[in-house]
Amino acid sequence: MSGFWKPGTEKPRLVDDEEGGVLFFSASASSSSGYGYASMEKQRQRLPVYKYRTAILYLVETHATTIIVGETGSGKTTQIPQYIKEAGWTDGGRVIACTQPRRLAVQAVASRVVEEMGVKLGEEVGYTIRFEDLTKPDVTAVKFLTDGVLLREMMDDPLLTKYSVIMVDEAHERSISTDILLGLLKKIQRRRPDLRLIISSATIEAKSMADFFRTSKKRRELKSMEGGLLMEPAILSVEGRGFNVEINYAEEPVPDYVQATVSTVLLIHEQEPSGDILVFLTGQDDIDASVQLLNEETQTSRKNSSGLIILPLYSGLPRAEQELVFSPAPRGKRKVVVSTNIAETSITLEGIVYVVDSGFSKQRFYNPISDIENLVVAPISKASARQRTGRAGRVRPGKCYRMYTEEYYIKDMPDEGIPEIQRSNLVSCVIQLKALGIDNILGFDWPASPSPEAMIRALEVLYSLGVLDDDAKLTSPTGFQVAEIPLDPMISKMLIASSQCGCSEEIITIAAVLSIQSIWISGRGIQREFDEAKLRFAAAEGDHVTFLNVYKAFLQSGKSSQWCHKNHVNYHAMRKVLEVREQLKRIAQRIGLVLKSCEGDMRAVRKAVTSGFFANACRLEAYSNDGMYKTIRGSQEVYIHPSSVLFRVNPKWVIYSSLVSTDKQYMRNVISIDPSWLLEAAPQFYQQRPNPLH
DNA sequence: CCTCGTCTG
Numbered sequence: 001m002s003g004f005w006k007p008g009t010e011k012p013r014l015v016d017d018e019e020g021g022v023l024f025f026s027a028s029a030s031s032s033s034g035y036g037y038a039s040m041e042k043q044r045q046r047l048p049v050y051k052y053r054t055a056i057l058y059l060v061e062t063h064a065t066t067i068i069v070g071e072t073g074s075g076k077t078t079q080i081p082q083y084i085k086e087a088g089w090t091d092g093g094r095v096i097a098c099t100q101p102r103r104l105a106v107q108a109v110a111s112r113v114v115e116e117m118g119v120k121l122g123e124e125v126g127y128t129i130r131f132e133d134l135t136k137p138d139v140t141a142v143k144f145l146t147d148g149v150l151l152r153e154m155m156d157d158p159l160l161t162k163y164s165v166i167m168v169d170e171a172h173e174r175s176i177s178t179d180i181l182l183g184l185l186k187k188i189q190r191r192r193p194d195l196r197l198i199i200s201s202a203t204i205e206a207k208s209m210a211d212f213f214r215t216s217k218k219r220r221e222l223k224s225m226e227g228g229l230l231m232e233p234a235i236l237s238v239e240g241r242g243f244n245v246e247i248n249y250a251e252e253p254v255p256d257y258v259q260a261t262v263s264t265v266l267l268i269h270e271q272e273p274s275g276d277i278l279v280f281l282t283g284q285d286d287i288d289a290s291v292q293l294l295n296e297e298t299q300t301s302r303k304n305s306s307g308l309i310i311l312p313l314y315s316g317l318p319r320a321e322q323e324l325v326f327s328p329a330p331r332g333k334r335k336v337v338v339s340t341n342i343a344e345t346s347i348t349l350e351g352i353v354y355v356v357d358s359g360f361s362k363q364r365f366y367n368p369i370s371d372i373e374n375l376v377v378a379p380i381s382k383a384s385a386r387q388r389t390g391r392a393g394r395v396r397p398g399k400c401y402r403m404y405t406e407e408y409y410i411k412d413m414p415d416e417g418i419p420e421i422q423r424s425n426l427v428s429c430v431i432q433l434k435a436l437g438i439d440n441i442l443g444f445d446w447p448a449s450p451s452p453e454a455m456i457r458a459l460e461v462l463y464s465l466g467v468l469d470d471d472a473k474l475t476s477p478t479g480f481q482v483a484e485i486p487l488d489p490m491i492s493k494m495l496i497a498s499s500q501c502g503c504s505e506e507i508i509t510i511a512a513v514l515s516i517q518s519i520w521i522s523g524r525g526i527q528r529e530f531d532e533a534k535l536r537f538a539a540a541e542g543d544h545v546t547f548l549n550v551y552k553a554f555l556q557s558g559k560s561s562q563w564c565h566k567n568h569v570n571y572h573a574m575r576k577v578l579e580v581r582e583q584l585k586r587i588a589q590r591i592g593l594v595l596k597s598c599e600g601d602m603r604a605v606r607k608a609v610t611s612g613f614f615a616n617a618c619r620l621e622a623y624s625n626d627g628m629y630k631t632i633r634g635s636q637e638v639y640i641h642p643s644s645v646l647f648r649v650n651p652k653w654v655i656y657s658s659l660v661s662t663d664k665q666y667m668r669n670v671i672s673i674d675p676s677w678l679l680e681a682a683p684q685f686y687q688q689r690p691n692p693l694h
Numbered sequence: 695c696c697t698c699g700t701c702t703g
Contacts, residue, residue, distance in 0.1 A: 102701065130703050148702045177702060283699060316698065341699055362699035375699065420701090428703085486703035517698080583703090626695090642696040660698070668697095 040116055044082075047075030049238050056080060056236060057087045060165065064189055065197045065213040065233040069206045071240025072390050076200055077169050078112050081142050084165050089196075090141035094164035099147045101175045102346060103129040110134075110144040130486070131579055147177035151184075152486065155435055159188055160195075167198040172205040172383065173345065174419040174448070176429060182447045184436065186213060193229055204383045204415055206235055212447045243393035245355075249406040257358040258286055260403045262293045264356050265336055269308055272399070275353025276335040278343060280388050282362045282377045287312045287338045294336065307332060313339035313347070318521065319572060325349060344387055348394075355392040357385060359404040359413075364423050368453040370634060371461075373425055374661050381417040385409065419448040426450055426458035427489050431467060434474050435483035441472075464615060464685040465493045481591045485584070487515050490657075494612025495584065496593065497681075501608040503598035504588060506548055510609070512580040513547040514657055514669060519573045520643075533568040538645040541602050542654070542671035544609055546645050551577065610677045613655045614685060617678055618667065620652045629654065629667070632678070632686075641666035 044050065049070065059066045070076035081098045090096055100106045110127035119125055126135035127144040135143055145153075147168070154160060166185065171178055185197055201209050213233040254260040261279055268277055281287050294310045311325050328351060329335035337349060341361045363378045380388075385402065392398030402409065421429065429450075433441055442455055462468045467479040467489060474480055478496060485492040491511045498507035513519055520534065537553065539545035550567075554574050557563035564571035588595060598604040610617075618629040618638055627650045629638050640647050641660060644667070653675045656667030678686050 146702065152703060173701095175701065284697080314698090315700065344700085346700065364699075377699090432703095515703090639695095647695080662697070666696080 040118075044075075044079065044116060047079055048073070048241060049075040049079045052236060052238055053079075053083050057083060059234040059236060060084065060089075060196050060198065061087075062228070063230045063232070063234040064193070064195070065199065065231075067206055067209050067213075067233055067235045068198060068200045069203050069235065069237040070200055071203075071238065071242060072394070073241030074238040076238060077109050078116065080167060080198060080200075081144075082113065082117065084167075084198075085142055089164045093138060093162075095140065095162050096142050096165045096167070097150060097160075097163045098142070098144050098167040098169060099150050099178075099181065100144065101147055101170050101173055101178060103146055104346070105170075106144045106146055113142065113144070131583065147175065147181050151177055151181055151432060154184060155483070158436055159192055161192075164194065165196045165198065167200065169200045170345075171199045171209060172202040174205075174417070174421075176420050176424060179419055179421045179447050180429060180432065182212065183445055186445060199233075202383060202387075203237070204386070206237075208416075209233075209447070210235055242390055243395070243397045245389050245393040245398045245400050247389060248399065248401045249409065250403055251405070253405060253408070254403045257281075257360060257403050258290050258293070261356050261358055262290050262297070264401050264403070265294060265308075266297060268354050268356075268399075268401070269334060269336075272354065274334060275396075275398070276329060276337070276349070276351045277354040277356065278349060278352045278391055279336065279338045279356040279358075280344065280361070281338060281340065281358050282360050283340060284314055284316060286358075287314060287340065290338055294338075307334055309333050309335045311335065311337050313337050313343060315340070315342055316517075343391065344384065349391075351395060352391055353396065353398045355388055355398065355400040357388045357400060357402045359385070359402060359408075363417075364420070366424050366454060368451060368457040370636060371425070371457060372636075372659055372661065372665070379413065381414045382409070383416050385413065421446070421450050422448055422454075424450075424454075426454050427461050430455065430458040431462060431474075431479075431483050431489055434462075434468065434472075435480070439473070461615065462489060464682055465489060465612075466682075467493070477591075481593075484591050485587055487511060487584075490612045490615075491515060492612070494608055495588065497611030498605075498608040499588075499593035499596075501598070501604040501611075502594070502596050503601065503604040503608055504593055504595050505597040506605050507608050508581055508584050508588065508595075509551050509577070510544050510547055510605070511584055512577045513551070514544075515580055516573055516576050519547065519550060519570055519577065521568045521570045530568045533566075534645065536567065539602075540649075540672075541606060542646050542651075543644050543669045544657075544671045545602055545605065548605070606671055606673055607677055607681075609671055610655060610673050611681045613657060614678050614682045616656045616667075617673065617675075618654050618656065619675075620650055620654075636665060638665040638667050640670050641668045644668065644670045646670045646672065 068076055081096050084096050100109065106127050106129050110125060111121060114121045114125050117125060122134040123136060123139055125142045126140040128135055128149050129146050130149065168178065168181060171182065189195060199209055210233045261281065265277055265279060281290060291310050291312050294308065298306055298308055309329050313322065313325050325337045343349060359379055360377050361380050362375050364373055364375055366373045389400040392400050430441055433444060438444055442452060459468065459472060466475060467482045469475050474483060481496050482489050482492040485495060491514055495507055495511050498504040537546050537549040539549055550569060561571040564574060615633055617632045619632060621628045621630060627639055630636065631638060638659065640650065646654065651672035653673050654670045655673050657669035660666045660668055
């Protein structure tokens with residue numbers, strides 16, 4: 001091959017990030033404008049995946065499912081859809097789909113492919129993510145989209161008939177949507193022998209992926225279907241372009257991983273040649289603590305550590321601070337990014353040569369008995385550790401420092417993490433399958449089965465919401481309406497009820513706010529100011545009504561970002577609220593809800609909230625001095641979260657929208673109610689319980 | 695009397 005890059009010639013551009021992350025080019029990176037078509041073609045041919053072009057096309061032609069194991073930098077995501085198209089799979093108006101778990105990745109990959117093909121985005125090549133559809137019917141032949149969007153598309157077209165090839169990228173991440181999608185695609189395959197699947201996965205997951213798609217144990221059926229199509233999944237491995245990374249383990253188990261991490265960073269800075277450092281910790285607490293320790297070190301010691309630029313990174317960080325991590329360190333300085341898992345998959349940093357891996361991350365766990373989701377610090381898997389390590393070898397050979405022993409890695413660390421679907425509440429997932437006509441939820445063929453307890457709990461909740469009937473079928477119209485709304489079913493139910501309560505305008509706003517992370521900007525140093533700012537909007541009824549006040553004031557300000565800043569309101573979150581609100585309004589109209597404002601009648605609003613969230617009703621314990629509540633459903637001890645406007649107000653009866661558990665169970669987003677509304681909203685749910693409302 | 699890993703429709 002003559003396609004090697006020589007120093008002094010044009011710089012090879014990094015292509016897409018194979019871990020589904022998005023590359024952010026620093027200001028110094030060369031722009032693409034200077035490249036002609038020929039040179040673009042050359043670049044494409046230099047990618048490792050190019051060697052496998054014929055093999056991939058052959059496998060896709062002859063196998064129903066092809067599993068591609070692609071290492072970092074192989075070029076699979078951008079190239080394979082193009083190969084498939086060049087081979088004629090889009091002839092006759094058929095479409096190739098390529099899914100990604102994340103929106104940013106969809107956009108990044110689509111624009112790269114558009115550039116390589118020299119076409120306009122939204123024509124031949126397009127993408128669809130929530131709120132953004134850049135595709136043209138009958139024109140778009142290659143379509144990038146999120147897993148979630150493809151799932152939604154199945155509601156209108158369960159067999160996904162317009163697609164000839166579906167590539168599921170980053171399947172090893174095992175997100176809930178990916179897992180549901182894989183289960184459904186396997187089902188579709190039986191009805192559509194013309195459909196081809198390409199599943200891209202990391203090495204470690206490839207075998208279990210193949211096992212899953214090995215449809216039948218009967219050999220005859222397995223070997224071939226009509227037309228000589230092989231049902232046995234093919235596996236193809238494509239090497240990557242990552243550099244070698246030397247791994248260093250702790251010699252002894254580490255008692256305090258934050259401390260160990262900090263010491264390691266300082267040691268690297270003292271002893272190793274230049275190159276940026278990426279540290280993986282678990283959350284804001286860890287990160288702030290270690291950033292502070294590192295800063296102290298920088299200030300007290302006069303010698304080496306002064307050349308360090310220490311930057312935290314987590315999703316809760318304000319946008320401007322997040323962006324700091326992408327600017328290159330000034331000459332002679334070394335950048336240290338202290339990050340959560342966000343840097344493991346979602347964000348790619350250039351210039352990282354050293355990785356420090358604490359060996360932990362925060363993971364969600366769900367207890368179907370208490371119906372509570374918890375976030376806990378837990379050891380990562382080998383797959384995760386490898387991924388973290390790989391982050392060091394993107395620009396040149398790197399080093400990874402693991403804050404655990406080699407023995408621990410080999411003997412105790414699990415190969416793969418627990419798929420998200422086995423750690424989550426399943427209500428949304430169950431309703432989606434029901435809407436697709438899958439009646440036997442317990443018998444569904446999952447890549448990883450959720451626990452029967454979790455399934456049963458989800459069915460119970462949906463039954464009590466009136467979404468499922470006695471035969472566990474979707475009710476009409478409520479069940480079908482709830483399935484149509486892209487929100488948590490409790491929020492959707494609240495929305496539908498608001499149509500009857502005559503307060504849908506208000507509830508749509510509340511639904512939009514509840515479906516995003518938080519509309520407030522909080523920070524450690526500004527706690528008191530923040531509380532004061534919040535008091536300006538505080539409503540006696542509770543947080544939901546407070547949201548309405550914030551939204552109203554935001555509109556009155558002319559949707560001003562300065563106004564947001566002054567009031568500790570997150571401007572980006574409010575833009576998102578506007579966006580979700582518009583979408584919900586459209587859906588509400590489509591499914592025949594009455595759009596109406598209650599003109600300040602907050603009883604109506606509280607009743608509508610109760611209709612969706614009655615299962616989260618709590619009563620203040622009569623003799624409780626510390627604001628202890630008990631849930632009506634399970635007599636769980638819960639407390640109002642200090643961030644709530646009802647903190648220390650403690651009304652007798654409240655409903656919450658979610659629980660956060662730390663040292664205690666805290667209710668977030670709390671509203672006061674009248675207990676008689678509970679019986680009204682869910683007679684079957686509350687009558688079964690022995691005298692709950694005395 | 696105190697906080698929240700990351701995503702998605």
